Amino acid sequence: MRYRPNGVCSQEIEFEVEDGNLTQVSFTGGCHGNLQGISQLVEGMPVEEVIHRLEGIHCGRKSTSCPDQLVQALRAYQATQS
Numbered sequence: 001m002r003y004r005p006n007g008v009c010s011q012e013i014e015f016e017v018e019d020g021n022l023t024q025v026s027f028t029g030g031c032h033g034n035l036q037g038i039s040q041l042v043e044g045m046p047v048e049e050v051i052h053r054l055e056g057i058h059c060g061r062k063s064t065s066c067p068d069q070l071v072q073a074l075r076a077y078q079a080t081q082s
Contacts, residue, residue, distance in 0.1 A: 001080075003073035007064045010035060013073045020046055022074070030066050038067055047074050 003013045010030030016023045022042050027035035042050050051071050059065035064072075 001073065001077050003069075003076060005064075005066065005069035005072070007062055008059060008066050008069050010066050010069070013066075013070055015070075015073065015077075017047055017077060020048075022047055022050055025070070027066060035066055038070070042070070047078070050074060 001015060001017075003015075004011070005013055008030065010027045012028040013026070014028075015025045022045055025039040025043055027039065042054075051074055054067040055071045057065045057067045
């Protein structure tokens with residue numbers, strides 16, 4: 001799935017879900033090293049666990065962050081699966 005985040009530096013989040021686990025996570029734009037690290041940490045993790053751990057994280061004074069936008073992308077994905 002491709003998701004266009006809002007209110008952050010990254011321009012796109014791509015990921016796949018296999019058997020309820022997050023795979024193939026990549027961010028376009030943003031803080032490359034940090035986002036690469038986040039991608040590696042969450043790959044293979046259950047979607048619900050990623051949501052639980054990353055939801056509500058803020059970046060500076062912004063009301064969201066790239067990890068929080070990943071959560072929004074996962075929620076959008078879940079909405080298409082119902």
